[in-house]
Amino acid sequence: MADVTQELIHEILRRMHVRADKSDNAIRDLRSEMGSIRLSLHAHQNDINTLYTMLHQIDERLERIENRLELRELAEAQSRFEPHP
Structure with a gap:
């Protein structure tokens, strides 16, 4: 009876170790994937920036161009009122 109980406990412990090893591998894989996702997210954020x-x-260039056009329009309007030789 004691042998059967010892063998049963040994088998249960062995199975628990196998499951723990599988869990460790799964966690390692998930951490690796999460690191890859994090790197990809940083790359996308840099692209957006x-x-x-x-x-x-x-936008700044367009604003400068618009300012120049406004100045030109003002100069053209002003030249209409200036005497021409």
């Missing part, structure tokens, strides 16, 4: 920077630069 770059796009915002480019958009801001384009």
